[in-house]
Amino acid sequence: MITLYGITRSRAVRPLWTAEELGIPYELVERHHAGPEIKRPDYLALNPNGKVPTLVDGDLVLFESLAIDLYLAKNHGGGALWAHDAQEEALIFQWTLWAATEAEPPARQWFRHTSFLPPEQRDPAQVQAALDELRSRFAVLEMTLDGRTYLLGERFTVADLNVAAVLQRLALMGGTDYPRALAWHRRCMARPAAMRAFGG
Ligand SMILES: N[C@@H](CCC(=O)N[C@@H](CS)C(=O)NCC(=O)O)C(=O)O
Incomplete structure (x- = not known):
């Protein structure tokens, strides 16, 4: 199970789409991009930019929506969205x-x-x-x-x-x-x- 922070109406929709494509079980922790929670220390410890989305996958904590998509595509779902060569x-x-x-x-x-x-x-x-x-x-x-x-x-x-x-x-x-x-x-x-x- 991966965890994504953000809401659908934000760049978090990008990794949500990737997770849906690959059938990856995920928990969406709703964090609004205009809300104060993403500027608080507990969230900044995950994403020092104070922005969404953020991915947590085991020990890995990752920001940048498109990088999260690349990571998920390469490492989850049998590589169905990834390169063949x-x-x-x-x-x-x-x-x-x-x-x-x-x-x-x-x-x-x-x-x-x-x-x-x-x-x-x-x-x-x-x-x-x-x-x-x-x-x-x-x-x-x-x-x-x-x-x-x-x-x-x-x-x-x-x-x-x-x-x-x-x-x-x-x-x-x-x-x-x-x-x-x-x-x-x-x-x-x-x-x-x-x-x-x-x-x-
Ligand atoms: N390049 C980043 C941009 C992230 C970003 O700007 N997210 C917006 C929501 S779509 C945000 O959290 N904004 C809050 C802020 O700038 O304070 C990514 O693609 O993940």
Whole structure:
């Protein structure tokens, strides 16, 4: 049994999705990202960032949602979401780092200035700049998905999960102009494990 700290409506949904895919029994300890508990010493001892999610698996305590996904995919569930060889492993790292460094910053900027910040702090120029940047990211997915069902080929892996989860709102962020990327994203999000994790 693994333990995850966080709530569904946060980045904790990423490892929840992974655990659901792999059939890993888990306990979800509800810790709200806006709540005071994650800034208290007992939680900071697990995750000194004072953020969610955090994974506890035996002696291992791990933060960073995408790293937790990689760890679970490699070490649990018979490796069903993991690489079959060193090349696939390299591609999983490539896509996960791409999700964190190329896709997440503009997606976060878009979300903050359309939904998260109080209306008086939202800046339409920031929304437009994020949308412009996201177009180039969707173009990368569109090219990659030419002639393939998933990012590595015909098999859904943790690379798809990490990228799809980071671009959770792809359709709202202009992704509808990229038919292959849109269809791939819908395929990923329609998976029963994703529906269970997101509560759909
Ligand atoms: N890079 C981290 C980001 C974690 C993060 O920012 N989590 C948010 C919730 S989605 C949080 O806990 N925010 C609380 C805060 O910043 O005080 C990850 O992917 O795990």
